[in-house]
Every structure is written in C-alpha cells, then in structure tokens.
Amino acid sequence: TVWGHYGFSESQVAGGDFNPQxxxxxxxxxxxxxxxxxxxNACGLTPPRDGLAFPPCGVDDLPGILKPAADGGLLTERGTVEVVSSVERDGRPVFRDLRWGVYAVFEAPSPYVRDCFAQYGLKTDSSGRFAATYKPYHLIGLELGISVASIAVRGEATGATGEWRGDVAATAKRALRAGERLDGEGGFTVYGKLMPAAESLAQDALPIGLAHNMILKTDVPAGRAVRWSDVAYDAGQEAIRVRREMEDLFRGATGRPAG
Known part of the structure; x- marks a missing residue:
C-alpha cells in the first residue's frame, strides 16, 4: 500500500522501476x-539517544524548534541531528514544509555573529541567537554526479566518516517470534533506529544493513533492537566479519569488553 502515500498512480508504478520495499x-x-x-559520523555530531523524533516543522520554525530544550526547543542536547516532518500529528500538512529540502540550524558563537544574523536577514528564533539556512530542493541524483567527478578529477571527497558516533539498529516493528526471517529495510519485520554508537555496542545491536534473511533464534518484543544473539548468522560472510571486527575494535577503544 506504499504507493498511495506518495500519490503515485498504478500507471506510474507499472511504467517505472519502483521498488516498494x-x-x-x-x-x-x-x-x-x-x-x-x-x-x-562525518560532522562529529551526537545522535539523539532514543532515535529521531521527526517533529512537525516548517522552514519558518526551524530555529525555534530545532534548538536545545534548555533554550526552549525540542532537542535533548547541542550538536545533534534531527529530521522534520512535513505532516502535523493530526494529519494536516505543515505550513511551508521542507519535504524535498535540506537544512541546518546553528547558534551564534558571539554577539557580533548574532548581530550579523539580524543585519543579513537570517530567520532566527526569538532570542536572535539561533538561525537556520535551508534549500527547498535536494537534487539527489544530479548532485551525485558532482560528487563522483570531484573524487575522480580532484581527489576530493564531498564527505567522509571522521569517527563512529551514530549507528542504525534493526528494531522490531512488531512482536517477532523465533523462527521468523528478517526482511531488512522497508520490510515487515524491522526498521532502522538511529542511536549513539556507544549505545548500539552496549545493546549488541544488529545493524539494519545486515538484517536480511537472518532467522530469529529468540522472540523479540516490539520496539526492541534485535541483538546479534537473537539471530543465526554466518560469521564467515565478509560484511558480517568486518562489522564484528569493527565492533571489537571500538569496544577496545572505549574500554568495553569485546564480546
């Protein structure tokens, strides 16, 4: 039933390469x-501890909503990531939504910068300290070619992982039973929940990218991350082997016991 949420007609779906999952x-x-x-991971930011909240928010409200709770916003801490919803909780469309765009919210580090926000006409919160910039469109496929050319011609990446700060755990969409097969991103069994990498390690969480065709050995309650101990897997598969080696490496770096 996914196509109705996007407004795609049956003829559109039939005539294109559409993957419902x-x-x-x-x-x-x-x-x-x-x-x-x-x-x-690229920008040195800390993910929210309990996953993305998807607050309804239009472009005019970005600096007022996406700031720390201590400053009157919704974020649990500074230096984090969040995604805004283009639909209000009651189903109404958000005014001036940013469904197709990208944004950043930032805080003035000094009174001079705060004054510049006002002088240059940036949209700010009521204090004038938090401002937002946004682009209404995200031209994904077109921008990809620029990134490839940048790497090939200049040897310059448009983004790179600096440290492991965020991870995405396979999380049960419903109560799962032993013997069920995980069907990965967009499937019936699990979704990906963002969390700090340290929390993922503490939970021994299975990453969503590897949650394909694994058979559950135990029941998993709805809303809980699937753990490595919950599934049967082939430790010799390259992707799994590299992931487990990475986990052990980071456990060692943080002083956690390797398991």
Missing part, C-alpha cells in the same frame, strides 16, 4: 536514520 524504508524512518548516522 525501498520506498517503504523512506516512510518508516529507516532511510532518515541511515542518512543522519552518516551526517553524525
């Missing part, structure tokens, strides 16, 4: 979690 991963929060984990 992929499009569903956009709606259940998995894609947003993966993208924000990448941003956190």
């Amino acid at each position: 992929m499009f569903n991963s956009f709606l259940d929060g998995t894609k947003s979690a993966l993208e924000m984990a990448a941003v956190a």
